[in-house]
Amino acid sequence: xxxxxxxxxxxxxxxxxxxxxxxxxxxxxxxxxxxxxxxxxxxxxxxxxxxxxxxxxxxxxxxxxxxxxxxxxxxxxxxxxxxxxxxxxxxxxxxxxxxxxxxxxxxxxxxxxxxxxxxxxxxxxxxxxxxxxxxxxxxxxxxxxxxxxxxxxxxxxxxxxxxxxxxxxxxxxxxxxxxxxxxxxxxxxxxxxxxxxxxxxxxxxxxxxxxxxxxxxxxxxxxxxxxxxxxxxxxxxxxxxxxxxxxxxxxxxxxxxx
Amino acid sequence: xxxxxxxxxxxxxxxxxxxxxxxxxxxxxxxxxxxxxxxxxxxxxxxxxxxxxxxxxxxxxxxxxxxxxxxxxxxxxxxxxxxxxxxxxxxxxxxxxxxxxxxxxxxxxxxxxxxxxxxxxxxxxxxxxxxxxxxxxxxxxxxxxxxxxxxxxxxxxxxxxxxxxxxxxxxxxxxxxxxxxxxxxxxxxxxxxxxxxxxxxxxxxxxxxxxxxxxxxxxxxxxxxxxxxxxxxxxxxxxxxxxxxxxxxxxxxxxxxxxxxxxxxxxxxxxxxxxxxxxxxx
Ligand SMILES: Nc1ncnc2c1ncn2[C@@H]1O[C@H](COP(=O)(O)OP(=O)(O)O)[C@@H](O)[C@H]1O
Ligand SMILES: [Mg+2]
Numbered sequence: 001x002x003x004x005x006x007x008x009x010x011x012x013x014x015x016x017x018x019x020x021x022x023x024x025x026x027x028x029x030x031x032x033x034x035x036x037x038x039x040x041x042x043x044x045x046x047x048x049x050x051x052x053x054x055x056x057x058x059x060x061x062x063x064x065x066x067x068x069x070x071x072x073x074x075x076x077x078x079x080x081x082x083x084x085x086x087x088x089x090x091x092x093x094x095x096x097x098x099x100x101x102x103x104x105x106x107x108x109x110x111x112x113x114x115x116x117x118x119x120x121x122x123x124x125x126x127x128x129x130x131x132x133x134x135x136x137x138x139x140x141x142x143x144x145x146x147x148x149x150x151x152x153x154x155x156x157x158x159x160x161x162x163x164x165x166x167x168x169x170x171x172x173x174x175x176x177x178x179x180x181x182x183x184x185x186x187x188x189x190x191x192x193x194x195x196x197x198x199x200x201x202x203x204x205x206x207x208x209x210x211x212x213x214x215x216x217x218x219x220x221x222x223x224x225x226x227x228x229x230x231x232x233x234x235x236x237x238x239x240x241x242x243x244x245x246x247x248x249x250x251x252x253x254x255x256x257x258x
Numbered sequence: 259x260x261x262x263x264x265x266x267x268x269x270x271x272x273x274x275x276x277x278x279x280x281x282x283x284x285x286x287x288x289x290x291x292x293x294x295x296x297x298x299x300x301x302x303x304x305x306x307x308x309x310x311x312x313x314x315x316x317x318x319x320x321x322x323x324x325x326x327x328x329x330x331x332x333x334x335x336x337x338x339x340x341x342x343x344x345x346x347x348x349x350x351x352x353x354x355x356x357x358x359x360x361x362x363x364x365x366x367x368x369x370x371x372x373x374x375x376x377x378x379x380x381x382x383x384x385x386x387x388x389x390x391x392x393x394x395x396x397x398x399x400x401x402x403x404x405x406x407x408x409x410x411x412x413x414x415x416x417x418x419x420x421x422x423x424x425x426x427x428x429x430x431x432x433x434x435x436x437x438x439x440x441x442x443x444x445x446x447x448x449x450x451x452x453x454x455x456x457x458x459x460x461x462x463x464x465x466x467x468x469x470x471x472x473x474x475x476x477x478x479x480x481x482x483x484x485x486x487x488x489x490x491x492x493x494x495x496x497x498x499x500x501x502x503x504x505x506x507x508x509x510x511x512x513x514x515x516x517x518x519x520x521x522x523x524x525x526x527x528x529x530x531x532x533x534x535x536x537x538x539x540x
Contacts, residue, residue, distance in 0.1 A: 060426060065349070091428035098426075102419035104438060105538045115427040118437070164423070171427055 011036045011175055011205040012057060017071035019052055019061070026052045028230045029071070034175075034222075039197060039206045041220035041237065043213065045252065048226040050209040051099075054177050057207065058094040059087050075175070092119065095168035099180040101160035103152035103167070108144050111152045111163055115171035130170050137203075138166035139196050158189025162196065176200065178208040182215070194219050213253055217241050225249045289513050296511025305475035306486075310495055311505050313475075315512055319519070320477055321390075321485030322459055325469065326523060328394030328481070329401065329458040334451055336398070337405030338440075341447075344406070345413045346435055365403035370463040372400040377467040389482045393469025400464055401454035408453065412446025413439060445534040452527040459520045462489040472498075488516040 012034035019027035027049050034040050042050040055061045056069055059080060073080050080090055092115075103111050112131040121127060131148070135141040140162040144155070152163055161181055168176060178197075182190040197206060197219045210216050216223055217237060224234040225248070233240060233249045244250045304314035340361075348354045376396025386392040416439050424434040462470075470490035478485045495509045496502060 058426060060422065063422070063425060088428045088430060091426055096426040098419065098422065100419060102417070102423045104420060104423065105442065114424070114437075115429075118424075118427065118429045118433050167423075167427065 009036060010034060011076060012207070013072075013074040013077075014053075014056075015072040015074070017053070017056060017069065017073060019049070019056060019070075020068040021064070022066045026229050027056075028228075030226075030229075030231045031071075032224055032231055032234055034205060034207060036205050037201060037203070038221040039201050039208060039219055040222040040224065041216035042207065042209045042224050042226060043211070043216050043252070044226035044232075046211065049229045050226055051179050053226070054096075054179055054207060054209055057175070057177055058091050058096055059085075060096065062087065092171045093173055094175045094177060095171065095173035097161070097164050097168055097176065097178045097181050099183055101157060101164050101184070103155070103160050103163050105151065105153055107149045108152050108155070108163060109148040112166050112170045115167060119171060131166075134166040134170040135163075137169050137200070138162045139192065139199070140166055156189070158185050158192060161185060161189070161193060165193075165196065165200075173204065175205045175207065178206065180209050180211060183211065190215075213241075213255075225252060227252070286517070289510060289517060292507065292510035293512075293514030296507040297514065301508075301511055302515070306473065306491075307475075309473050310491065310499065310508070311501055315486075315488070315491060315508075315515065317475060317477055318486040318488045318491040318512070319515060321470075321487045322489075322516070322519060324390050324478065324485060325393050325397060325465065325487055326455055326459050328390055329397040330451060330455060332394055332398035333401050333405055333454060333458075334447075337402050337450065338409050338447055340402075340406050341409030341413060342435060342440070345410045346431070346439070361403045361406050365407065368463075369400060369461050370466075372396055373464040373467040375399065376464060381468055387482065388467075388469055388471075388484050390469060390478060390485055391481045393465045393485075393487075394481075396464045396468045397458045397461065400461065401457050404453050404457070405447070405450040408450025409443070409447045412443035412449070415446060416442045441534070442538045445531045445538075448527050448531040448534070452524050452531075455523045455527065456520050459523065460489055460516065462493050465490055466493075488512060488519065492516065 010033040012032075014030055014032045014034075017027055017030040018025065030049075030053060032053075042053065044050055052061065056073060057075070057080075061067050061069065069081060075090070075094065079085070104114065106114075109131055112134050113127045116127060116130050121130070132141065132145075135144065140159060143159060144150075144163075152160065155163060161184075165176075165181075182193045185193065194215065197208065200206060201221075208216075208220065220237045222234065223237040223240040225232045225240065225244075225246075227248050233244060233246045235245075240249060241253060244253065301314045302319070303316050305317055306315060307313035344354060344358065348357075373396065376392060376399070380386050380392035380395045381388055384392075386395075420438045420442070421434055424438045425431070429437070465487050469484060470487045471484040472490075472494055474484060474486050492509060492512045495505050495512065499505055
């Protein structure tokens with residue numbers, strides 16, 4: 001009963017998650033509920049486990065050898081680490097944008113169409129529609145509509161990152177994970193990405209890692225502060241930035257360390 | 259002192275480089291100078307007569323082309339497959355390290371050993387007899403290490419970020435490799451094939467025991483026939499022929515054709531490589 005009501009409000013429920021790279025433990029009992037169609041920011045000093053936690057949500061950590069996770073992560077009430085979990089299906093549901101933009105060395109069109117194609121969509125008309133819609137949603141359409149067949153690597157850094165967002169949207173995810181998506185961009189491109197996140201939160205549940213405190217304050221509804229692999233504090237962003245409970249959180253957001 | 263050493267060392271290296279280029283240039287020049295007069299339409303298109311003392315070398319050209327084609331057809335897919343397995347799928351442990359070491363060691367095994375191996379396994383044990391299959395398989399074993407090592411390097415050169423992006427979109431591992439790793443590493447793999455082609459076309463010892471005929475004016479009818487081959491023909495003319503001195507121009511002619519053939523095949527491979535390079539640049 002409780003789980004069902006929770007399932008409606010929260011897309012992701014992490015319960016007591018430990019994570020190990022070989023013998024080294026990187027996450028210690030992280031429990032965190034992520035609210036549907038809201039932006040949740042993960043902050044904390046570098047090496048505190050933000051990326052690791054993010055990658056447990058789409059099981060990208062599976063691709064790293066010798067890793068182990070324990071605890072429970074539910075997405076829409078389903079335990080994503082259960083035996084026989086369909087990882088392909090999970091990753092369609094949970095899209096990811098990386099720190100360094102990584103478009104494929106193919107045309108802009110083929111980049112966005114890549115996901116739908118591997119999932120069996122080969123109808124040219126349908127693909128064209130998906131590509132256009134995804135590029136519109138990623139606020140890139142107007143800039144590239146006349147050169148969809150150009151190589152994606154000819155785009156600027158900020159455009160490449162929005163292309164990666166479009167590529168992730170094209171498979172129709174519910175959740176979008178972003179690992180410092182603007183950390184390699186100039187201020188103008190960063191603003192564009194932040195505006196875009198503001199629009200995407202209408203339709204998607206967004207989890208964003210950032211080391212930029214102002215950015216977390218600007219774009220997120222909830223903020224989770226990680227320190228040395230543990231979740232120290234998790235609350236509404238406003239609360240975290242005005243009245244943090246923990247001393248460590250206060251020290252971090254006031255720039256005393258990190 | 260340091261500046262002097264710098265200058266001296268660089269000078270020395272440059273000198274050595276020039277010497278190498280000079281030596282290769284001279285060999286090629288010498289072959290062209292002596293070989294060109296022997297080249298005629300008949301030489302290229304006719305079968306040999308009087309045990310190679312007259313006539314042409316057409317069957318040997320055809321034989322070498324068959325052998326190179328067969329070798330690449332066997333070695334390229336096997337080599338690429340092994341490389342994909344080793345670098346994308348296999349765990350990094352002692353066992354795979356051992357395999358890698360074995361492959362590198364195989365690259366250094368003398369070619370006559372491959373010849374004996376091929377004779378024992380393909381010619382006698384599998385009863386293929388001296389034939390194009392046996393010869394191609396033997397040559398394929400010989401160039402396999404080169405192709406595996408080059409292919410593995412090509413795979414490593416593909417940024418991990420492409421694999422991550424593809425996997426994160428819900429692609430399976432194999433879909434990722436097929437659509438976002440192999441296409442980008444093809445140019446590098448072809449480099450390995452180029453080196454392989456050169457060796458497969460030029461080696462004498464491995465074919466000596468497994469396929470090459472001393473004198474066989476007929477063209478092969480099936481892959482279980484023997485063929486003549488350019489390097490072996492050259493070897494026969496130069497060392498075994500009763501009139502070795504008299505057929506000297508024919509030797510040079512044969513050498514020139516072999517050289518041109520290897521360069522021509524390599525050229526095709528290089529063009530292919532440039533094509534793939536251009537198509538996927540990052
Ligand atoms: N692939 C990996 N192999 C081993 N250890 C890793 C790996 N990735 C991260 N770590 C370790 O896990 C800890 C958390 O890293 P990470 O999640 O990347 O931190 P953050 O994103 O907060 O900077 C760090 O101590 C880091 O060294
Ligand atoms: Mg990180």
